Amino acid sequence: xxxxxxxxxxxxxxxxxxxxxxxxxxxxxxxxxxxxxxxxxxxxxxxxxxxxxxxxxxxxxxxxxxxxxxxxxxxxxxxxxxxxxxxxxxxxxxxxxxxxxxxxxxxxxxxxxxxxxxxxxxxxxxxxxxxxxxxxxxxxxxxxxxxxxxxxxxxxxxxxxxxxxxxxxxxxxxxxxxxxxxxxxxxxxxxxxxxxxxxxxxxxxxxxxxxxxxxxxxxxxxxxxxxxxxxxxxxxxxxxxxxxxxxxxxxxxxxxxxxxxxxxxxxxxxxxxxxxxxxxxxxxxxxxxxxxxxxxxxxxxxxxxxxxxxxxxxxxxxxxxxxxxxxxxxxxxxxxxxxxxxxxxxxxxxxxxxxxxxxxxxxxxxxxxxxxxxxxxxxxxxxxxxxxxxxxxxxxxxxxxxxxxxxxxxxxxxxxxxxxxxxxxxxxxxxxxxxxxxxxxxxxxxxxxxxxxxxxxxxxxxxxxxxxxxxxxxxxxxxxxxxxxxxxxxxxxxxxxxxxxxxxxxxxxxxxxxxxxxxxxxxxxxxxxxxxxxxxxxxxxxxxxxxxxxxxxxxxxxxxxxxxxxxxx
Amino acid sequence: xxxxxxxxxxxxxxxxxxxxxxxxxxxxxxxxxxxxxxxxxxxxxxxxxxxxxxxxxxxxxxxxxxxxxxxxxxxx
Numbered sequence: 001x002x003x004x005x006x007x008x009x010x011x012x013x014x015x016x017x018x019x020x021x022x023x024x025x026x027x028x029x030x031x032x033x034x035x036x037x038x039x040x041x042x043x044x045x046x047x048x049x050x051x052x053x054x055x056x057x058x059x060x061x062x063x064x065x066x067x068x069x070x071x072x073x074x075x076x077x078x079x080x081x082x083x084x085x086x087x088x089x090x091x092x093x094x095x096x097x098x099x100x101x102x103x104x105x106x107x108x109x110x111x112x113x114x115x116x117x118x119x120x121x122x123x124x125x126x127x128x129x130x131x132x133x134x135x136x137x138x139x140x141x142x143x144x145x146x147x148x149x150x151x152x153x154x155x156x157x158x159x160x161x162x163x164x165x166x167x168x169x170x171x172x173x174x175x176x177x178x179x180x181x182x183x184x185x186x187x188x189x190x191x192x193x194x195x196x197x198x199x200x201x202x203x204x205x206x207x208x209x210x211x212x213x214x215x216x217x218x219x220x221x222x223x224x225x226x227x228x229x230x231x232x233x234x235x236x237x238x239x240x241x242x243x244x245x246x247x248x249x250x251x252x253x254x255x256x257x258x259x260x261x262x263x264x265x266x267x268x269x270x271x272x273x274x275x276x277x278x279x280x281x282x283x284x285x286x287x288x289x290x291x292x293x294x295x296x297x298x299x300x301x302x303x304x305x306x307x308x309x310x311x312x313x314x315x316x317x318x319x320x321x322x323x324x325x326x327x328x329x330x331x332x333x334x335x336x337x338x339x340x341x342x343x344x345x346x347x348x349x350x351x352x353x354x355x356x357x358x359x360x361x362x363x364x365x366x367x368x369x370x371x372x373x374x375x376x377x378x379x380x381x382x383x384x385x386x387x388x389x390x391x392x393x394x395x396x397x398x399x400x401x402x403x404x405x406x407x408x409x410x411x412x413x414x415x416x417x418x419x420x421x422x423x424x425x426x427x428x429x430x431x432x433x434x435x436x437x438x439x440x441x442x443x444x445x446x447x448x449x450x451x452x453x454x455x456x457x458x459x460x461x462x463x464x465x466x467x468x469x470x471x472x473x474x475x476x477x478x479x480x481x482x483x484x485x486x487x488x489x490x491x492x493x494x495x496x497x498x499x500x501x502x503x504x505x506x507x508x509x510x511x512x513x514x515x516x517x518x519x520x521x522x523x524x525x526x527x528x529x530x531x532x533x534x535x536x537x538x539x540x541x542x543x544x545x546x547x548x549x550x551x552x553x554x555x556x557x558x559x560x561x562x563x564x565x566x567x568x569x
Numbered sequence: 570x571x572x573x574x575x576x577x578x579x580x581x582x583x584x585x586x587x588x589x590x591x592x593x594x595x596x597x598x599x600x601x602x603x604x605x606x607x608x609x610x611x612x613x614x615x616x617x618x619x620x621x622x623x624x625x626x627x628x629x630x631x632x633x634x635x636x637x638x639x640x641x642x643x644x645x
Contacts, residue, residue: 058600063593067600088627091602119627170604195629199622200579200613313631317619325633326620415633416620419601422628 001049002076003042003154006099007083008092009056009066010421012111014038015141015430016083017053020151044154052077058091060098064350079157080106081150086116086123086138087422089181093173096132100160106134107153109146113138115424120184127180134160142427191423199310199420208314211307219294220376226290235286240268243277259458271377272506279503280454283374284446288499291373292442293435295337300434304426308333309418316416322402323409324349325416328358335366338442339531342366346538353411357402359535360547363527364554365398367498370446374502375519382512389566390519397524397558401550445530446497453496457504460489480556481517482563484508494522496529513566517559525555572644575621575637577611583642584608590639598640601630609642 005013021040038053057070074080082099084092099106110116110125129136135153139146164172197203243261250257261268262275270282302308308330316326328349335342342362346355367375379386460466466489474485481487486508494501501522505515526548527535536544571586585607588595598604602625612622612629620631632640 059596061596061600063597063600090626091628094600094602121627170602170606196612199629201615201619204613309631313620313622314615316631316633317616320618326631415635416631417597417601417633417636418631420622420629420631 001047001078003049003051004054004073004077004080005051005083006054006070006074006080006095006106007056007111008058008085008088008095009419011056011083011085011088011092012141013056013083014053016081016109016111016139016147016150017051019141019144019147021051042151044151049154058095060095060102066348074102074104077104079154080104081154082106082108084108084110084136086110086113087119087121089121089123089177090173093176094169097162097164097166097169097172100132100162100164101166103159105157105159107150107157108132108134108136109150110136110138111141113146114140114143119189120186122182122184124180124182128176131176131179132160132162134158142430195423198307199313201314204310204314208311211302215298215302219291219298222294222297223290223373226293227287231286231290235270235282239281243268246277255462259455262454262458271503274454274457274504276451276454279500280451281447283497283499283503284370284443284450287377288370288373288446289439289442291369292337293439295369296435296438297431299333299337300431301426303434304424304430306421306423309420312418313416313420321399321406322357322361323406323413324354324357324361324402325413327416327418328354331358331362332366335362335368336372337369337438338445339363339366339368339527340445340534341438341441343527343531343534343538350414351411352543353409354413356409356539356543356547357405357413359539360405360550361398361402363531363535363547364401364524364551365394367394367523368528370497370499371502371523374499378502378505379512379515379519382515386512386516386519389516390523393520393558393562394523397554401554405550449496449528449530450500453493453500456496457489457493457500460492466492476556480560480563481521482567483510483514483518483521487518490518491522491525494528495526498522498528513563516566517563520562521555521559524551524558526551570644572642573638574611574623574632574640574642575614575634577621577642577644579611579613581644582608582610583644585640586643587641588639589641590636594636594639602626603630603640 005017007013017038017040020042040051041048042051043049052073054070054073055066057067059067060071060074062068062071080099082096084096096108110123116123125136125138137146137150137153139150141147198207247257247261250260260275260277262273262278268278270278270286273279312326312329315329319326319328330348331342331345334345339362343359346358349355349358375387375390379390469492470485470488473488477483477485477487490501490504493504502519505518510518539547572583577583585603585605588598588605607625610624612624614621618634620633621637622629622631
């Protein structure tokens with residue numbers, strides 16, 4: 001039997017899905033988290049059934065892609081669990097009535113039932129059952145209340161015989177609500193007051209700025225704390241002795257020991273030695289992982305509290321300058337952690353134009369945490385000047401390229417039109433699960449590419465392959481960008497991992513101005529391989545090639561101009 | 570008094586009277602329970618051409634300025 005979970009966006013379908021199957025699905029407090037659907041299995045009295053988590057939809061007459069998928073999936077289902085938002089019965093019942101019109105057998109789960117009572121909404125469930133003539137079960141997916149009852153109810157699912165005039169649907173719903181819903185007026189709660197203040201421009205924009213600064217400071221504080229107090233001591237006290245013993249064993253094999261440990265004579269430097277077991281493991285685990293961890297923890301708090309859609313609304317006017325609307329802030333923010341989930345999130349955007357612009361701007365001007373972590377290390381030692389120039393340049397580039405694309409890319413960008421969910425207190429398990437899954441993903445993506453990159457760098461140097469490429473590209477590098485020709489190799493490795501490439505800048509002993517130009521060019525010129533492959537899937541090859549061309553031209557132009565400007569100062 | 574949604578003031582309440590749009594817009598509005606006869610309250614306006622946020626029942630919806638210009642409201 002195929003069981004479908006159907007309901008409005010952001011009513012807790014994914015949490016119910018997790019409860020029923022134990023399969024991990026990321027849920028967030030904003031609409032459209034599951035544009036993709038997920039399948040899992042659950043057993044009812046010994047029999048295995050397939051459960052499908054359908055993307056949230058407000059209607060069975062699709063108005064966007066997620067809704068089209070939902071309607072398409074409906075054909076596969078034998079029975080439906082209609083997840084109803086108890087805090088928002090009117091809108092939820094609209095979908096329920098459409099299910100009834102199509103004669104689809106279902107049971108209704110009135111989720112967020114406890115939250116509804118908190119806000120003063122009381123629902124007579126028995127009366128609702130009487131009117132609709134289907135099973136209705138109050139649930140609270142987060143705590144698990146009502147879930148086992150829901151599973152049991154699936155043994156007997158029927159088609160509702162409730163009759164109504166489809167043209168007069170809202171009136172019908174109004175009449176039902178009058179009979180079953182009782183609303184007690186309550187005083188404004190703290191969360192409701194916050195809800196208003198955080199979206200009015202006068203108070204909302206200062207709040208947004210404060211949150212962004214706090215986010216930035218706490219990410220640096222937490223990550224640097226982890227690096228200094230956990231990862232460095234661990235590497236030094238546990239890993240260094242192991243490496244020492246290994247290198248003694250491999251003393252006679254020069255090639256192998258160079259590959260594994262890189263250049264180290266007396267003191268081991270994890271950042272510059274460039275061996276598979278030294279730099280290849282230290283950069284992703286020792287430096288980047290702490291940053292990725294703290295970034296995603298803080299982002300998860302913002303997601304689950306429901307703050308992100310407010311950011312989208314407040315950023316809407318700004319984003320319009322680049323021809324995209326406020327919702328594009330979500331891929332951009334995710335991309336600050338790692339560009340791969342950012343690229344995947346472009347799926348929530350509807351038109352080709354929006355996707356193309358968002359993906360291109362993401363690749364050009366949104367440095368991932370890995371790159372940022374290395375930049376903080378590299379440029380941070382010179383004070384804030386270098387970092388300030390790099391990030392300001394990227395912001396300016398974001399606006400200029402965005403504005404050019406807005407006027408040149410064909411197609412339309414729809415306007416923002418979305419529900420803003422209420423604030424909810426993030427729950428611990430949801431946060432840890434989400435952070436854990438994203439870190440698992442990062443480790444799976446980052447470490448293989450990192451090791452491969454270090455290996456490739458060593459092979460390229462060992463066989464002098466880079467010299468040929470350096471010769472061809474050196475006029476561009478030396479004259480336009482003011483960089484030594486050795487930087488060509490850095491950019492080639494940057495295709496694999498940008499953090500690795502920044503690490504390779506260290507032994508070149510560049511001046512601050514050169515480091516700034518190199519960092520900016522490295523950020524702009526190309527997404528890393530992992531992001532690139534996701535974007536090919538999302539945009540198609542033709543659009544991706546166009547996008548890459550824009551990136552390369554932007555990188556050369558911006559690098560050249562920056563080099564000239566910095567030399568003047 | 571009737572007003573265009575984008576011209577409503579903050580905290581003003583009213584009832585949706587007319588939606589000047591095609592079938593597609595009507596369907597999208599309908600799906601978020603913005604239908605003719607629905608009572609709404611303007612929660613906030615961003616900049617001049619920015620989106621408006623309206624409260625309907627227990628939820629809030631952000632509406633881009635272009636769409637907000639197509640919605641006529643009977644203001645109380």
